[in-house]
Amino acid sequence: MNNKIKVLIVEDEPMIARGIETMISQYSNGFKVIGICRNGLEGLEKIKAAFPNLVFTDIRMPVMDGLDMIKGANQLEQVPHFIILTGYEEFTYAQSALHLGVKNYLLKPLEFDSLLNTLNDFKKSYYAEIRQHQNKCIRDLIYNGNFISNSSVLDGYYITFLFIYYGFVIDNTYDELNISRELVKNLDLSFIADIEKQQNIWIYCNKGRHYNECIFTIVSCSDLKCTLSPIITAFQSHIETTESYRNIVVSKTTNNISTLSTIMNECCVYALSTIPFGVSKTMIDKNQVNTDPIFVSLEVQQLCQQIPSKATKEIVESFCIKTIDWWRTKQIAQFQLHNDLRYILSQMLQKSSTLLTSYLSATEMISISDNFDALYDNLLHSLYLIFNLSDQTQKKDSLAIVQRVKKYLDQNYTQPITYKDFYELFGYNEKYISLLFKTEYNISPSKYVSKLRIELSKQLLMEHPQMTLKEVAELSGFADSFYFSRVFKVSEGVSPSNFQKNYFQNY
Template sequence: MILFTGSLCNNIYTESILNSPLQPVSREQIQKLEATFQASIIVLAGRHYNECIYAVITPNSSDVDLDGIAKNIYSLHNNNEEPLNMVISNTCTDGRELYSIRQEAYLYALFHIRFGCSRIFHIQSETDTNIAPSPEIKQICSNLGEYIKRQKISDCLRSMTGFWNKNEVTQFQLITDLHYFFNTLEQLPIQSHGQLISNIDEIIGSCQTYSDLEKTILDEVNQYLGYADDFARRNQQTLAKQVKEWLDENFTTQITYKIFQNLFNLNEKYISTLFKAEYNITPSRYVGELRLNMAKNLMQNNPEIRVKDVAELVGFTDYFYFSRVFKSHEGVTPSQYIKSISTTDSAPKTK
């Protein structure tokens, strides 16, 4: 069973490596569940920073109350602050099937998790991956016209989010519809003032509600169309610079998006949008680059250093999470990276 908080995003290790909002339940809690349900429960490493994976192991001949275990684990995680979804995968009798079972669960989650909603569900059938833009969204986008006004964009986004919210669309349908909206916008004969969103997954992953999503996209589009006046733009550039300077000095500390709200008294998503508009990178990805660059420098200059120490020095509290992030970016684990440095240094020099 895989538990997700917030939105499920592809390759989220490469998009956002701020502190994980979802931590496994404690060993003591797992032991209580094991005693209650007479089953072994193991926590497995996942692919996303906002997920936890639990494997339930029982003898072939025993029946286990999977729904009961799932509901208990779900309730231990549920704080009612963010959407929480749990996918209960198919069972297997061979550990070698775990990888394919997990991939099937990821795919099912992507095509069945509804944005902003919370629930527990079983994998029931094969997933239909043939998803097209919603006819309603295509109709709304057709009203953008050749001459875009700020209010027209706002009305368009409000109509789209209203449709998505009413119909509780899946996250993948939301991604598909947003791609259609941005493609329509880019094809209009207008003068742009920058780039549109390059990664829709990233935007969806930073939003928990349709209200958040509407405001975030509107800010991005206004930047693209150059609707911010010169005074406002200078203020935005100053704020983005302040955020960057703070991150440069504090990237090894424990950072969450809520820190931005506390420091600058502004919505963290608004700050993230301004930062990306100014530097073409989100704050989370920028922190990630700073941390990984520092990690590589530490390993290059100290080949005997322990990977666990590197993780702590650059700002990661979880060694395994750091290793997965590093491999996602560099293609090798930190241990392999250190070994390659040591091998290079010990190679005989040619004259």
């Protein structure tokens, strides 16, 4: 997939120039000759006006030679690639031009196969470079909200975002470590190459700003109105999982790069306000976001009013069953569910005489619940704590479990840890352990591990300034330096490099 590579020919011999133009136009796909110039001065003016991607140029020409033209072009903001056309007597000049950024050179008289091979080699390297720059721009947009790199590499292309969420949209990707089944990280993306070839598109995959979010950016020369359907179908068939439900949200398509940040943010709001809990669904953003204020559900308010200050287990269980059933029937979306849960916890804490400082927040409860059954268990457990309904034997057993978990994390936090390890080592699933751990220590296991890793990384930065960020990240237990830098900045307010710099300035 590509926009055609714009080619300029700078050659004072008309027969050679027309011959190159004919060979490019008739026998090499993906190229477009935008002009023929007779000398370096004309060529330089055309470069300034038309922004070619590739320039074929002779060396010896009247008015201005090819080397001086290349020197002038190298001063411009957008510098094209150059291929020198040279005879044997000019071979030394051609070789000396390589330090000016010349891509290659061709000997006169030109051979057909040599030209085509040169064009094909250039096309491969050029589009590999374009793809690298495009993905860097997209990463800037995702993680910084704007373009840091030169975004002109996206000009002229149509762009669509495809968001994939496993479960709900869990906030704060970089607030806590990704201890999980890592569904997004371990996606099998081998099918994407086939889609790119079939649909004549490029697709970039990046971890999103949310914990369980993956963003695929679809880049095309067309507006994709006719081809989005098979692309979505391909993703649906390849990203199914038995471990969690998944949701796909497709953004609007645009060729205006100034609107990309807005479109991305609108799509995220659309996901939060539309994705139903506990089911898989594919949605296309069509400006249908409900901008009305979201209030606590009237049904939830009424159910809360029925709970006395000295609630029994039976009353709490009945409340949870009725509440969950109502949410399930309504296919409640994330914004609404979050509001309702916050209201429930607030009301129950006011009714209870128990002084409770550690319990699952609404966000944490949602993040560890894959379905309504799990949500019921977590809500019930939280309300038992609030109303002091847990028996003492259970409390002692729970304390013994979380103490073992804490000891394990203290000894292994620099190693890869997943919730699967918890079940194999302690015999309980990750959600139950997370709930107990947070109740006892007022921090989730993932945040606890992240805290340990950050403290170790700070120690390494201060005591071993010769280490690279990659080495510090790996020794601290982070999968890669980019993720490490993001977590570190959220935790400490500065990047690892600036933290180290500030430390030695004040040392």
